[in-house]
Amino acid sequence: MQQAMNVQRQRLKLFALIAVFALPMLTAWVMVQWRIGIPAQRTAHGELAPDVPVLAEWPLEPRHASLDGGDWILAFDCSRDCRAEADRWWRMHRALGREAPRVSRLRIGGMPEALPGETVTQWRERPEWQQPGGIWLLDPEGRAVLSYAQGVSQRDVFDDLGHLLKRNPDRRAVTELDGERP
Structure with a gap:
C-alpha cells in the first residue's frame, strides 16, 4: 500500500513539473491563435x-x-x-x-x-x-x-x-x- 502511494506521489510530482513548463507554452499558443490578451497598441506614430x-x-x-x-x-x-x-x-x-x-x-x-x-x-x-x-x-x-x-x-x-x-x-x-x- 505504501509503495502504491509513493508511486502516485512521484507521478503527481512529474505531472506538476511538466505542467509548470507546458502551461506557459499552451497559454502563449492560445493567445496567438485566438488573439486573446494581446495588446493592440501601436509603437510608432508615423x-x-x-x-x-x-x-x-x-x-x-x-x-x-x-x-x-x-x-x-x-x-x-x-x-x-x-x-x-x-x-x-x-x-x-x-x-x-x-x-x-x-x-x-x-x-x-x-x-x-x-x-x-x-x-x-x-x-x-x-x-x-x-x-x-x-x-x-x-x-x-x-x-x-x-x-x-x-x-x-x-x-x-x-x-x-x-x-x-x-x-x-x-x-x-x-x-x-x-x-x-x-
Whole structure:
C-alpha cells in the first residue's frame, strides 16, 4: 500500500513539473491563435515609408555632403509657414538632449538661412511621394523609416525618434570602443 502511494506521489510530482513548463507554452499558443490578451497598441506614430527612395535619390539641390555623416535625419518639407515649422523642429531637436548630436535636420524649401544644426535645400522637382508639409525620419544610411503628414504632433515624432535612437546604438561610439581594444 505504501509503495502504491509513493508511486502516485512521484507521478503527481512529474505531472506538476511538466505542467509548470507546458502551461506557459499552451497559454502563449492560445493567445496567438485566438488573439486573446494581446495588446493592440501601436509603437510608432508615423507610417512606414517603403515607397520613399533613399536620400541620395531625392531630387534635391544642392546636394550637401553634411548629410552623409551617418546621423539619423529628420527631413521636413517647409512649403507652408516655414519659420514656425523650422522653429518647431529645432526645439524638438534640442529636447533630445545628449542624443541630439546623432540627429541632423534637413529643411526642404522655405527661407534660405538655416537654424543651428540644420541643412537647407530645395526640391529640383516635386516627386510623386512628396506631400506638402511632410516629415520623414531617415536612418543613417538614408533610408526613410517613418513618414508623417503635415500637422503631426511634435510629441509623436519625438517619441518615435527617441525610441529609434534607444534601439539603435551610436555606431561611431561602438567603432571608437572597438579601436581601443588591444
